Amino acid sequence: EADIYQTPRYLVIGTGKKITLECSQTMGHDKMYWYQQDPGMELHLIHYSYGVNSTEKGDLSSESTVSRIRTEHFPLTLESARPSHTSQYLCASSSGGSELRQYFGPGTRLTVT
């Protein structure tokens, strides 16, 4: 079983607050990803990283930012949360090379009131 963790699992926060969603993996994977998913709906890639100090924006425009200072850590930050940010956020990682399968974290369900 994959070792990828996300905290918090659930977060309810007021408009305008700054929040950071944490994602860590202990598998030494170079590639990490953040997806946004509304209930019953598909995943949309919002950020990805090939390795330390490498980050790219994904297919879905997002007001969030990410950083990759350490291989195992890929936090996502919202400087000023809004109700439109209410969603589930899934972190994933993959080793790359011939192993392309992505391992998903449990997700953070964010509600902005």
Added chain:
Amino acid sequence: AQSVAQPEDQVNVAEGNPLTVKCTYSVSGNPYLFWYVQYPNRGLQFLLKYITGDNLVKGSYGFEAEFNKSQTSFHLKKPSALVSDSALYFCAVRDIKVWTNAGKSTFGDGTTLTVKP
């Protein structure tokens, strides 16, 4: 429990020929079904989904998929393959009851599609 099977690790087709990437699923209730594509060094990219309604679903880049409840299948198809379609394709399922399995999708292991000129 929910599960997905993609029986083929690799599918090879010639450009211009029709392609099919197979997917079968298992859920306790009714399914939401998804297809994603992953190009090298990119994350998953959504192609199409089945939620309810017409069993034939049309998606991005000319892809379509047919939901077959009796065969519990959701095969991805395209009438005429392009070399640029070469990528890794993932099928995913989640139970329509959002609270089941915490509303998470289960992904297949992926099928590598290679389209040769």
